[in-house]
Amino acid sequence: MIVRRSDRVVxxxxxxxxxxxxxxxxxxxxxxxxxxxxxxxxxxxxxxxPVYASVRDAAREIGGVDTSVMFIxxxxxxxxxxxxxxxxxxxxVVLTEHIPSHDVMRMHALAAPAGCxxxxxxxAGLVTPGEAFVGIMPAFNRRVFRPGSIGVISRSGSLGxxxxxxxxxxxxxxxAFIGIGGDPMLGTTVADALKEFERDRKTExxxxxxxxxxAMEEAAADTIxxxxxxxxxxxxxxxxxxxxxxxxxGAIVMGSRGSYWSKRHALEAAGVRVVxxxxxxxxxxxxxxxxxxxxxx
Amino acid sequence: MDFEEAEAKELLGQAGIPVPPxxxxxxxxxxxxxxxxxxRSAVKAQVPSGKRGKAGGIRLVDDAxxxxxxxxxxxxxxIAGYRIERLLVEKCASIAQELYAAVLTDVESRAPVVLxxxxxxxxxxxxxxxxxxxxxxxxxxxxxxxxxxxxxxxLQGAALGxxxxxxxxxxxxxxxxxxxxxxxxxxxxxxxxxxxxxxLALDCKLSLDDAALFRQPELARRGAPERTTELERRAxxxxxKYIELPGNVGVLANGAGxxxxxxxxxxxxxxxxxxxxxxxxDAYTKAEAALGLVLANPRVKSVIVNFxxxxxxxxxxxxxVVEAWQKLKPRLPVFFSVHGTGEEExxxxxxxxxxxxxxxxxxxxxxxxxxxxx
Numbered sequence: 019m020i021v022r023r024s025d026r027v028v029x030x031x032x033x034x035x036x037x038x039x040x041x042x043x044x045x046x047x048x049x050x051x052x053x054x055x056x057x058x059x060x061x062x063x064x065x066x067x068p069v070y071a072s073v074r075d076a077a078r079e080i081g082g083v084d085t086s087v088m089f090i091x092x093x094x095x096x097x098x099x100x101x102x103x104x105x106x107x108x109x110x111v112v113l114t115e116h117i118p119s120h121d122v123m124r125m126h127a128l129a130a131p132a133g134c135x136x137x138x139x140x141x142a143g144l145v146t147p148g149e150a151f152v153g154i155m156p157a158f159n160r161r162v163f164r165p166g167s168i169g170v171i172s173r174s175g176s177l178g179x180x181x182x183x184x185x186x187x188x189x190x191x192x193x194a195f196i197g198i199g200g201d202p203m204l205g206t207t208v209a210d211a212l213k214e215f216e217r218d219r220k221t222e223x224x225x226x227x228x229x230x231x232x233a234m235e236e237a238a239a240d241t242i243x244x245x246x247x248x249x250x251x252x253x254x255x256x257x258x259x260x261x262x263x264x265x266x267x268g269a270i271v272m273g274s275r276g277s278y279w280s281k282r283h284a285l286e287a288a289g290v291r292v293v294x295x296x297x298x299x300x301x302x303x304x305x306x307x308x309x310x311x312x313x314x315x
Numbered sequence: 316m317d318f319e320e321a322e323a324k325e326l327l328g329q330a331g332i333p334v335p336p337x338x339x340x341x342x343x344x345x346x347x348x349x350x351x352x353x354x355r356s357a358v359k360a361q362v363p364s365g366k367r368g369k370a371g372g373i374r375l376v377d378d379a380x381x382x383x384x385x386x387x388x389x390x391x392x393x394i395a396g397y398r399i400e401r402l403l404v405e406k407c408a409s410i411a412q413e414l415y416a417a418v419l420t421d422v423e424s425r426a427p428v429v430l431x432x433x434x435x436x437x438x439x440x441x442x443x444x445x446x447x448x449x450x451x452x453x454x455x456x457x458x459x460x461x462x463x464x465x466x467x468x469x470l471q472g473a474a475l476g477x478x479x480x481x482x483x484x485x486x487x488x489x490x491x492x493x494x495x496x497x498x499x500x501x502x503x504x505x506x507x508x509x510x511x512x513x514x515l516a517l518d519c520k521l522s523l524d525d526a527a528l529f530r531q532p533e534l535a536r537r538g539a540p541e542r543t544t545e546l547e548r549r550a551x552x553x554x555x556k557y558i559e560l561p562g563n564v565g566v567l568a569n570g571a572g573x574x575x576x577x578x579x580x581x582x583x584x585x586x587x588x589x590x591x592x593x594x595x596x597d598a599y600t601k602a603e604a605a606l607g608l609v610l611a612n613p614r615v616k617s618v619i620v621n622f623x624x625x626x627x628x629x630x631x632x633x634x635x636v637v638e639a640w641q642k643l644k645p646r647l648p649v650f651f652s653v654h655g656t657g658e659e660e661x662x663x664x665x666x667x668x669x670x671x672x673x674x675x676x677x678x679x680x681x682x683x684x685x686x687x688x689x
Contacts, residue, residue, distance in 0.1 A: 295678050
């Protein structure tokens, strides 16, 4: 789930307002966008990118794709995902928020046996600074993203952006950013993303940006306890009232389930340094020897 | 979206699950008349929340006179913040055993699960704590549904005797209802085994996925209205997510994560947030209306505007805030922290039009807002 420059990316919904805007940003950054999809515009060119009626058509014509990023409204998300999975996409980045939960379950049920990893729904995307990005993150903003050794995992795009900005401000850079999404049922969990960074050679430390709701942080505690790399975490939602959905469909505390303290205690017991404010994240990170913040990317 | 018992039971009945004869009553005389027809009955407050029994919202009555007294006591009562305006009068049944049946979305396994317990009548959390061995789980496949034979074989261990097939039927039909209605939870508790044989759904909870309401238009009209404040309703009509809170620092931020964090830092600095309000996603163009909402709360003594633009452009959001501020002319201090997409233009705009210097660190902006609120 770390996006690479060599990955062959298709954009579903490339001709829409957002799809078109972000395709331009991704291309300019170096992401290898090989095709776009719009069933009504097959045969057109969107700038330099050929448009096909489906991901299946695209894969057939250009000889396979690796990753698809979906700029698709909620009601059409399931059929778009079916198309991508049938086309043999290995990584499906679902940006869409408010997909009906029964459709989300169907999506996960059909992707898993096909060997397709879903990131999201309701993710802001993936960034590998200096290499490529897919989604709606300000990868191109040099105050926010710079190549480095910190792996960042975040449920939220806006808060993930702030944390990344603070990291760069403090002289750090990121090996990659993995936006896992704000929905309750995610294809890629906190534990999945942690394992990826533990394997990744460029990553020396990990920042986990959690939030209230669900039990993903708690479920990741065992993974963390077995990890070699240090993990620092900020968890959003300490001041949020229980029983209310705080913007994200997944951010809701029911009884004691999903509460701030349940997550914080579980992470701390696993050896994670949990900090109280976003600015404290960078201060809590170990500084890697030989890292020069002034070195140009 | 939650449903009152009477609505949920109508759906159960349509799904072929037996429910007691009952009548929905809006006033005391209707309740009395219903009991004359039904005989010994339960008079039940209609409220989309549990715990109504403990709150005095359910009374057993033998005749019309008692029904009148019960209805009089319950109507107008407040339970979990809801004012009771509707009663369900239901014929009492002769219960041999209380069971539990539900179908719900299991977030961890990302699939539906059918749940059954032979120890109904209490919350599933209590059952899980006190009688864990009474709970039977049948994971379902969202694409293929749940197989009757599989449900039946799992229930073999539940000592249901001659009711095994009837309970299996209820669970299969409950799954169909869950599937057809885009539910997150449909729960029958208790599901009564009757003295003379047979089953009866005595109470039902139904909760639908809000994200699916666009394709469930008929059900969307029948759901219970959420308990909201005037400002929360106004926000909803503007397409904004606003939650009113008891503090005095008004919050305007983009994105759920950043907004929660702004509230957290307010508390960390010793203050209390007056609201949750995020203008993330496509709502980033609604900053003007959003600020109007923040300021409409009379408790607000200072405002923190915290933007970190990725998808949301901070220049567009800042323009909306500046516009609203100059139109509404509030006599309140406002503090900014702005970063990300469109940052330079946004900062320039705030400096030029409001003569305010945004803080670089959100923590500093929040601290200033907390201090100004007193």
